[in-house]
Amino acid sequence: xxxxxxxxxxxxxxxxxxxxxxxxxxxxxxxxxxxxxxxxxxxxxxxxxxxxxxxxxxxxxxxxxxxxxxxxxxxxxxxxxxxxxxxxxxxxxx
Amino acid sequence: xxxxxxxxxxxxxxxxxxxxxxxxxxxxxxxxxxxxxxxxxxxxxxxxxxxxxxxxxxxxxxxxxxxxxxxxxxxxxxxxxxxxxxxxxxxxxxxxxxxxxxxxxxxxxxxxxxxxxxxxxxxxxxxxxxxxxxxxxxxxxxxxxxxxxxxxxxxxxxxxxxxxxxxxxxxxxxxxxxxxxxxxxxxxxxxxxxxxxxxxxxxxxxxxxxxxxxxxxxxxxxxxxxxxxxxxxxxxxxxxxxxxxxxxxxxxxxxxxxxxxxxxxxxxxxxxxxxxxxxxxxxxxxxxxxxxxxxxxxxxx
Numbered sequence: 276x277x278x279x280x281x282x283x284x285x286x287x288x289x290x291x292x293x294x295x296x297x298x299x300x301x302x303x304x305x306x307x308x309x310x311x312x313x314x315x316x317x318x319x320x321x322x323x324x325x326x327x328x329x330x331x332x333x334x335x336x337x338x339x340x341x342x343x344x345x346x347x348x349x350x351x352x353x354x355x356x357x358x359x360x361x362x363x364x365x366x367x368x369x
Numbered sequence: 370x371x372x373x374x375x376x377x378x379x380x381x382x383x384x385x386x387x388x389x390x391x392x393x394x395x396x397x398x399x400x401x402x403x404x405x406x407x408x409x410x411x412x413x414x415x416x417x418x419x420x421x422x423x424x425x426x427x428x429x430x431x432x433x434x435x436x437x438x439x440x441x442x443x444x445x446x447x448x449x450x451x452x453x454x455x456x457x458x459x460x461x462x463x464x465x466x467x468x469x470x471x472x473x474x475x476x477x478x479x480x481x482x483x484x485x486x487x488x489x490x491x492x493x494x495x496x497x498x499x500x501x502x503x504x505x506x507x508x509x510x511x512x513x514x515x516x517x518x519x520x521x522x523x524x525x526x527x528x529x530x531x532x533x534x535x536x537x538x539x540x541x542x543x544x545x546x547x548x549x550x551x552x553x554x555x556x557x558x559x560x561x562x563x564x565x566x567x568x569x570x571x572x573x574x575x576x577x578x579x580x581x582x583x584x585x586x587x588x589x590x591x592x593x594x595x596x597x598x599x600x601x602x603x604x605x606x607x608x609x610x611x612x613x614x615x616x617x618x619x620x621x622x623x624x625x626x627x628x629x630x631x632x633x634x635x636x637x638x639x640x641x642x643x644x645x646x647x648x649x650x651x652x653x654x655x656x657x658x659x660x661x662x663x664x665x666x667x668x669x670x
Contacts, residue, residue, distance in 0.1 A: 346387020
Protein backbone atom coordinates (compact mmCIF):
# COMPACT_ATOMS: atom_id res chain seq x y z
CA UNK A 276 0.00 0.00 0.00
CA UNK A 277 1.33 3.46 -0.86
CA UNK A 278 1.25 6.19 1.76
CA UNK A 279 -1.58 8.18 0.18
CA UNK A 280 -3.79 5.08 0.35
CA UNK A 281 -3.42 4.66 4.12
CA UNK A 282 -6.96 5.36 5.43
CA UNK A 283 -5.90 6.63 8.88
CA UNK A 284 -3.19 8.90 7.51
CA UNK A 285 -4.64 12.17 8.72
CA UNK A 286 -5.67 10.97 12.16
CA UNK A 287 -3.63 12.38 15.05
CA UNK A 288 -1.86 10.10 17.50
CA UNK A 289 -1.20 7.16 15.21
CA UNK A 290 2.51 6.47 15.06
CA UNK A 291 3.53 6.52 11.42
CA UNK A 292 7.15 7.04 10.40
CA UNK A 293 6.81 9.26 7.33
CA UNK A 294 10.41 9.37 6.24
CA UNK A 295 12.17 6.08 5.44
CA UNK A 296 15.70 5.92 6.77
CA UNK A 297 15.32 8.91 9.11
CA UNK A 298 17.54 7.20 11.70
CA UNK A 299 20.46 8.57 9.69
CA UNK A 300 19.90 11.86 11.50
CA UNK A 301 20.35 10.25 14.93
CA UNK A 302 23.79 10.97 16.36
CA UNK A 303 25.53 7.73 17.31
CA UNK A 304 28.91 9.41 17.14
CA UNK A 305 28.84 9.81 20.91
CA UNK A 306 29.33 6.03 21.26
CA UNK A 307 32.80 6.22 19.76
CA UNK A 308 36.05 5.80 21.67
CA UNK A 309 38.19 5.78 18.53
CA UNK A 310 37.43 7.20 15.10
CA UNK A 311 38.48 5.98 11.66
CA UNK A 312 40.66 8.25 9.53
CA UNK A 313 40.92 7.71 5.78
CA UNK A 314 44.16 8.32 3.88
CA UNK A 315 43.35 8.96 0.25
CA UNK A 316 46.93 8.43 -0.98
CA UNK A 317 47.07 4.79 0.21
CA UNK A 318 43.51 3.91 -0.88
CA UNK A 319 43.05 1.49 -3.81
CA UNK A 320 39.20 1.95 -3.98
CA UNK A 321 38.66 -1.77 -3.28
CA UNK A 322 35.32 -1.08 -1.51
CA UNK A 323 36.07 -3.46 1.38
CA UNK A 324 35.48 -0.82 4.10
CA UNK A 325 32.25 0.27 2.45
CA UNK A 326 30.84 -3.26 2.13
CA UNK A 327 31.74 -4.33 5.68
CA UNK A 328 30.48 -1.25 7.58
CA UNK A 329 27.56 -2.54 9.72
CA UNK A 330 26.09 0.93 10.16
CA UNK A 331 26.32 2.12 6.57
CA UNK A 332 28.47 4.95 7.92
CA UNK A 333 30.81 4.79 4.92
CA UNK A 334 29.32 6.24 1.74
CA UNK A 335 30.79 5.33 -1.61
CA UNK A 336 31.65 8.24 -3.87
CA UNK A 337 33.48 8.13 -7.22
CA UNK A 338 36.45 9.44 -5.28
CA UNK A 339 36.46 6.61 -2.74
CA UNK A 340 34.99 6.12 0.74
CA UNK A 341 33.54 8.99 2.73
CA UNK A 342 33.06 8.50 6.48
CA UNK A 343 29.85 9.77 8.05
CA UNK A 344 30.81 10.49 11.65
CA UNK A 345 27.18 10.96 12.76
CA UNK A 346 26.47 7.26 12.20
CA UNK A 347 29.91 5.78 12.91
CA UNK A 348 29.94 3.90 16.23
CA UNK A 349 33.67 3.29 16.07
CA UNK A 350 33.73 -0.50 15.69
CA UNK A 351 36.84 -0.13 13.50
CA UNK A 352 36.04 -3.07 11.20
CA UNK A 353 37.12 -0.79 8.34
CA UNK A 354 40.61 -0.27 9.80
CA UNK A 355 40.97 -3.97 10.61
CA UNK A 356 39.94 -5.13 7.13
CA UNK A 357 41.68 -2.48 5.00
CA UNK A 358 44.37 -4.36 3.04
CA UNK A 359 46.59 -1.33 2.40
CA UNK A 360 46.40 0.48 5.74
CA UNK A 361 44.53 3.42 4.23
CA UNK A 362 42.13 3.44 7.18
CA UNK A 363 43.73 4.16 10.53
CA UNK A 364 42.32 4.94 13.95
CA UNK A 365 42.58 8.00 16.10
CA UNK A 366 41.57 8.40 19.73
CA UNK A 367 38.38 10.40 20.13
CA UNK A 368 38.87 13.79 21.73
CA UNK A 369 42.67 13.62 21.52
CA UNK B 370 19.47 -12.05 -11.92
CA UNK B 371 23.10 -11.66 -12.80
CA UNK B 372 25.57 -13.29 -10.42
CA UNK B 373 28.10 -11.07 -8.69
CA UNK B 374 31.72 -12.04 -9.30
CA UNK B 375 33.56 -9.75 -6.91
CA UNK B 376 32.99 -7.07 -4.28
CA UNK B 377 33.12 -4.41 -6.99
CA UNK B 378 29.93 -5.77 -8.60
CA UNK B 379 27.87 -5.31 -5.44
CA UNK B 380 25.40 -2.43 -5.96
CA UNK B 381 26.30 0.93 -4.46
CA UNK B 382 22.71 1.70 -3.55
CA UNK B 383 21.92 1.29 0.17
CA UNK B 384 18.43 0.84 1.59
CA UNK B 385 19.76 0.83 5.12
CA UNK B 386 21.12 3.82 7.04
CA UNK B 387 23.08 4.22 10.24
CA UNK B 388 21.71 5.54 13.51
CA UNK B 389 20.13 2.32 14.75
CA UNK B 390 20.61 1.14 18.31
CA UNK B 391 22.47 -2.12 17.59
CA UNK B 392 25.94 -2.66 19.06
CA UNK B 393 29.03 -1.34 17.29
CA UNK B 394 30.29 -4.08 14.98
CA UNK B 395 26.95 -5.94 14.98
CA UNK B 396 27.00 -8.89 12.56
CA UNK B 397 23.24 -9.35 11.97
CA UNK B 398 22.81 -5.62 11.27
CA UNK B 399 25.50 -5.85 8.58
CA UNK B 400 23.69 -8.91 7.20
CA UNK B 401 20.48 -6.91 6.74
CA UNK B 402 22.32 -4.00 5.15
CA UNK B 403 23.84 -6.36 2.58
CA UNK B 404 20.60 -8.25 2.01
CA UNK B 405 18.70 -5.04 1.20
CA UNK B 406 21.20 -4.25 -1.55
CA UNK B 407 19.83 -7.25 -3.46
CA UNK B 408 16.22 -7.14 -2.25
CA UNK B 409 15.66 -3.43 -2.81
CA UNK B 410 12.98 -1.13 -1.36
CA UNK B 411 10.09 -3.25 -2.65
CA UNK B 412 10.47 -5.60 0.29
CA UNK B 413 8.43 -6.47 3.34
CA UNK B 414 10.66 -7.63 6.17
CA UNK B 415 8.98 -9.69 8.84
CA UNK B 416 10.93 -9.80 12.06
CA UNK B 417 10.57 -12.06 15.07
CA UNK B 418 11.28 -10.44 18.41
CA UNK B 419 15.02 -10.41 18.85
CA UNK B 420 18.04 -8.15 18.53
CA UNK B 421 16.96 -6.78 15.14
CA UNK B 422 13.63 -5.65 16.60
CA UNK B 423 15.64 -2.66 17.85
CA UNK B 424 16.28 -1.39 14.32
CA UNK B 425 13.07 0.57 13.68
CA UNK B 426 12.01 2.17 16.94
CA UNK B 427 9.41 4.91 16.66
CA UNK B 428 10.01 7.69 15.59
CA UNK B 429 13.13 6.52 13.72
CA UNK B 430 13.85 3.76 11.24
CA UNK B 431 17.12 2.94 9.50
CA UNK B 432 15.23 1.08 6.78
CA UNK B 433 13.98 2.17 3.39
CA UNK B 434 11.79 -0.92 3.13
CA UNK B 435 8.66 -2.03 5.04
CA UNK B 436 8.95 -3.82 8.33
CA UNK B 437 6.52 -5.86 10.43
CA UNK B 438 7.26 -6.43 14.11
CA UNK B 439 6.13 -9.89 14.96
CA UNK B 440 5.80 -12.29 17.88
CA UNK B 441 8.66 -14.72 18.19
CA UNK B 442 6.54 -17.81 17.38
CA UNK B 443 5.00 -16.97 14.04
CA UNK B 444 7.16 -14.93 11.69
CA UNK B 445 6.84 -17.58 8.98
CA UNK B 446 3.03 -17.63 9.20
CA UNK B 447 2.87 -13.83 9.04
CA UNK B 448 5.08 -13.98 5.96
CA UNK B 449 2.89 -16.61 4.34
CA UNK B 450 -0.14 -14.43 5.07
CA UNK B 451 1.55 -11.36 3.61
CA UNK B 452 2.43 -13.30 0.47
CA UNK B 453 -1.13 -14.56 0.03
CA UNK B 454 -2.45 -11.02 0.51
CA UNK B 455 -0.05 -9.67 -2.10
CA UNK B 456 -1.03 -12.45 -4.49
CA UNK B 457 -4.69 -11.45 -4.12
CA UNK B 458 -3.76 -7.83 -4.87
CA UNK B 459 -1.83 -9.06 -7.88
CA UNK B 460 1.50 -7.75 -6.59
CA UNK B 461 4.07 -10.27 -7.79
CA UNK B 462 7.20 -8.13 -7.47
CA UNK B 463 7.16 -7.45 -3.76
CA UNK B 464 9.66 -9.60 -1.82
CA UNK B 465 8.49 -11.13 1.42
CA UNK B 466 11.45 -11.77 3.67
CA UNK B 467 11.68 -13.04 7.23
CA UNK B 468 14.65 -11.81 9.25
CA UNK B 469 14.64 -13.77 12.48
CA UNK B 470 17.17 -14.92 15.02
CA UNK B 471 18.21 -18.45 15.81
CA UNK B 472 16.07 -18.66 18.95
CA UNK B 473 12.99 -17.80 16.89
CA UNK B 474 14.06 -20.19 14.13
CA UNK B 475 15.47 -23.24 15.86
CA UNK B 476 13.28 -23.26 18.95
CA UNK B 477 10.22 -21.09 19.39
CA UNK B 478 9.16 -20.38 15.80
CA UNK B 479 10.05 -23.77 14.41
CA UNK B 480 6.48 -25.02 14.04
CA UNK B 481 5.37 -22.13 11.81
CA UNK B 482 8.66 -22.26 9.86
CA UNK B 483 8.25 -25.96 9.19
CA UNK B 484 4.64 -25.49 8.07
CA UNK B 485 5.49 -22.63 5.70
CA UNK B 486 8.40 -24.64 4.25
CA UNK B 487 6.32 -27.78 3.82
CA UNK B 488 3.67 -25.74 1.94
CA UNK B 489 6.48 -24.22 -0.16
CA UNK B 490 5.25 -20.65 0.28
CA UNK B 491 7.08 -18.10 -1.88
CA UNK B 492 9.05 -16.39 0.89
CA UNK B 493 12.70 -15.97 1.81
CA UNK B 494 13.55 -16.89 5.37
CA UNK B 495 16.85 -15.49 6.60
CA UNK B 496 17.98 -16.68 9.99
CA UNK B 497 20.70 -14.55 11.56
CA UNK B 498 22.36 -17.07 13.76
CA UNK B 499 24.27 -15.62 16.69
CA UNK B 500 24.10 -19.02 18.37
CA UNK B 501 22.14 -17.87 21.44
CA UNK B 502 19.26 -15.75 22.68
CA UNK B 503 21.40 -12.66 22.24
CA UNK B 504 18.88 -9.91 22.95
CA UNK B 505 17.99 -11.12 26.44
CA UNK B 506 21.63 -11.57 27.47
CA UNK B 507 23.10 -14.59 25.71
CA UNK B 508 21.15 -17.59 26.97
CA UNK B 509 21.50 -21.08 25.54
CA UNK B 510 19.51 -22.01 22.42
CA UNK B 511 19.61 -25.20 20.37
CA UNK B 512 21.87 -23.35 17.92
CA UNK B 513 24.59 -22.87 20.55
CA UNK B 514 27.61 -24.97 19.63
CA UNK B 515 29.18 -27.50 21.96
CA UNK B 516 31.60 -25.97 24.48
CA UNK B 517 30.30 -22.39 24.33
CA UNK B 518 29.62 -20.65 27.61
CA UNK B 519 26.23 -18.92 27.90
CA UNK B 520 24.27 -17.28 30.74
CA UNK B 521 22.28 -20.45 31.32
CA UNK B 522 25.18 -22.88 30.75
CA UNK B 523 28.04 -21.29 32.71
CA UNK B 524 31.34 -23.06 33.15
CA UNK B 525 32.00 -24.35 36.65
CA UNK B 526 33.54 -27.14 38.69
CA UNK B 527 30.64 -29.47 38.00
CA UNK B 528 30.42 -28.66 34.32
CA UNK B 529 33.70 -27.44 32.81
CA UNK B 530 32.49 -27.60 29.17
CA UNK B 531 29.64 -25.07 29.39
CA UNK B 532 27.17 -26.15 26.69
CA UNK B 533 27.19 -29.95 26.63
CA UNK B 534 24.41 -30.30 24.02
CA UNK B 535 25.43 -30.50 20.37
CA UNK B 536 23.60 -27.95 18.20
CA UNK B 537 20.84 -28.92 15.76
CA UNK B 538 21.72 -29.57 12.12
CA UNK B 539 19.15 -27.07 10.87
CA UNK B 540 20.26 -27.11 7.24
CA UNK B 541 19.61 -30.84 7.06
CA UNK B 542 16.18 -30.37 8.61
CA UNK B 543 15.28 -27.60 6.16
CA UNK B 544 16.82 -29.56 3.27
CA UNK B 545 14.53 -32.43 4.16
CA UNK B 546 11.55 -30.09 3.56
CA UNK B 547 12.63 -30.17 -0.11
CA UNK B 548 13.19 -26.40 -0.24
CA UNK B 549 16.26 -24.33 -1.04
CA UNK B 550 18.46 -24.18 2.06
CA UNK B 551 21.87 -22.56 2.28
CA UNK B 552 24.39 -21.26 4.79
CA UNK B 553 26.08 -17.89 4.36
CA UNK B 554 28.78 -15.87 6.04
CA UNK B 555 29.37 -12.14 6.42
CA UNK B 556 32.99 -12.61 5.41
CA UNK B 557 31.85 -13.90 1.99
CA UNK B 558 29.33 -11.22 0.92
CA UNK B 559 29.49 -12.16 -2.77
CA UNK B 560 28.48 -15.75 -1.96
CA UNK B 561 25.73 -14.53 0.42
CA UNK B 562 24.24 -12.06 -2.06
CA UNK B 563 24.34 -14.57 -4.92
CA UNK B 564 22.45 -17.07 -2.78
CA UNK B 565 19.94 -14.36 -1.92
CA UNK B 566 19.59 -13.47 -5.60
CA UNK B 567 18.90 -17.12 -6.42
CA UNK B 568 16.35 -17.31 -3.60
CA UNK B 569 14.62 -14.16 -4.89
CA UNK B 570 14.17 -15.70 -8.34
CA UNK B 571 12.82 -18.98 -7.01
CA UNK B 572 9.13 -19.76 -7.03
CA UNK B 573 9.07 -21.32 -3.58
CA UNK B 574 10.43 -21.31 -0.09
CA UNK B 575 14.09 -20.44 0.51
CA UNK B 576 15.96 -20.71 3.76
CA UNK B 577 19.26 -18.91 4.21
CA UNK B 578 21.18 -19.15 7.43
CA UNK B 579 23.68 -16.40 8.11
CA UNK B 580 26.27 -16.67 10.85
CA UNK B 581 25.81 -13.32 12.60
CA UNK B 582 28.86 -12.78 14.75
CA UNK B 583 27.77 -11.18 18.05
CA UNK B 584 30.38 -8.96 19.66
CA UNK B 585 28.68 -8.70 23.06
CA UNK B 586 27.74 -12.35 23.46
CA UNK B 587 30.74 -14.03 21.88
CA UNK B 588 32.84 -11.56 23.84
CA UNK B 589 35.38 -10.21 21.38
CA UNK B 590 36.61 -6.83 20.16
CA UNK B 591 34.00 -5.41 17.68
CA UNK B 592 36.69 -4.88 15.05
CA UNK B 593 37.09 -8.66 14.66
CA UNK B 594 33.55 -9.37 13.36
CA UNK B 595 34.69 -10.15 9.82
CA UNK B 596 37.91 -11.93 10.88
CA UNK B 597 35.94 -14.26 13.15
CA UNK B 598 33.28 -14.91 10.49
CA UNK B 599 36.00 -15.82 8.01
CA UNK B 600 37.78 -18.05 10.48
CA UNK B 601 34.51 -19.87 11.26
CA UNK B 602 34.32 -20.86 7.59
CA UNK B 603 38.03 -21.71 7.32
CA UNK B 604 38.07 -23.98 10.36
CA UNK B 605 34.87 -25.80 9.43
CA UNK B 606 32.72 -24.38 12.25
CA UNK B 607 30.49 -22.80 9.60
CA UNK B 608 30.90 -24.53 6.22
CA UNK B 609 29.28 -22.79 3.25
CA UNK B 610 26.97 -25.12 1.36
CA UNK B 611 23.50 -25.28 -0.13
CA UNK B 612 20.86 -27.97 -0.48
CA UNK B 613 18.38 -27.87 -3.33
CA UNK B 614 15.94 -30.69 -4.02
CA UNK B 615 17.94 -32.73 -1.51
CA UNK B 616 21.18 -32.33 -3.48
CA UNK B 617 24.22 -30.97 -1.67
CA UNK B 618 26.58 -28.40 -3.14
CA UNK B 619 29.63 -27.37 -1.14
CA UNK B 620 30.34 -23.73 -2.08
CA UNK B 621 33.67 -23.23 -0.35
CA UNK B 622 35.82 -26.34 -0.48
CA UNK B 623 39.18 -26.47 1.29
CA UNK B 624 41.70 -29.29 1.01
CA UNK B 625 42.54 -28.82 4.66
CA UNK B 626 40.68 -27.12 7.49
CA UNK B 627 42.42 -24.82 9.95
CA UNK B 628 42.51 -26.14 13.54
CA UNK B 629 39.58 -24.83 15.57
CA UNK B 630 41.84 -23.46 18.36
CA UNK B 631 42.50 -20.22 16.53
CA UNK B 632 38.75 -19.55 16.26
CA UNK B 633 38.15 -20.43 19.91
CA UNK B 634 41.01 -18.31 21.26
CA UNK B 635 39.56 -15.14 19.75
CA UNK B 636 36.35 -15.35 21.78
CA UNK B 637 35.59 -14.98 25.47
CA UNK B 638 32.76 -17.51 25.36
CA UNK B 639 35.25 -20.36 24.84
CA UNK B 640 37.69 -19.14 27.48
CA UNK B 641 38.90 -21.95 29.74
CA UNK B 642 37.33 -24.69 27.65
CA UNK B 643 39.32 -27.76 28.82
CA UNK B 644 41.50 -29.61 26.24
CA UNK B 645 39.16 -32.61 26.09
CA UNK B 646 36.31 -30.21 25.22
CA UNK B 647 38.33 -28.71 22.36
CA UNK B 648 39.12 -32.23 21.17
CA UNK B 649 35.45 -33.23 21.21
CA UNK B 650 34.49 -30.05 19.30
CA UNK B 651 37.23 -30.67 16.72
CA UNK B 652 35.93 -34.25 16.38
CA UNK B 653 32.38 -33.00 15.74
CA UNK B 654 33.63 -30.51 13.12
CA UNK B 655 35.73 -33.14 11.35
CA UNK B 656 32.80 -35.54 11.29
CA UNK B 657 30.48 -32.92 9.76
CA UNK B 658 33.10 -31.83 7.22
CA UNK B 659 33.80 -35.44 6.15
CA UNK B 660 30.05 -35.95 5.69
CA UNK B 661 29.78 -32.82 3.50
CA UNK B 662 32.81 -33.85 1.43
CA UNK B 663 31.38 -37.34 0.94
CA UNK B 664 27.96 -36.16 -0.22
CA UNK B 665 29.11 -33.13 -2.25
CA UNK B 666 27.19 -33.13 -5.55
CA UNK B 667 24.99 -36.02 -4.43
CA UNK B 668 21.69 -36.61 -2.68
CA UNK B 669 22.18 -35.51 0.93
CA UNK B 670 18.71 -35.71 2.50
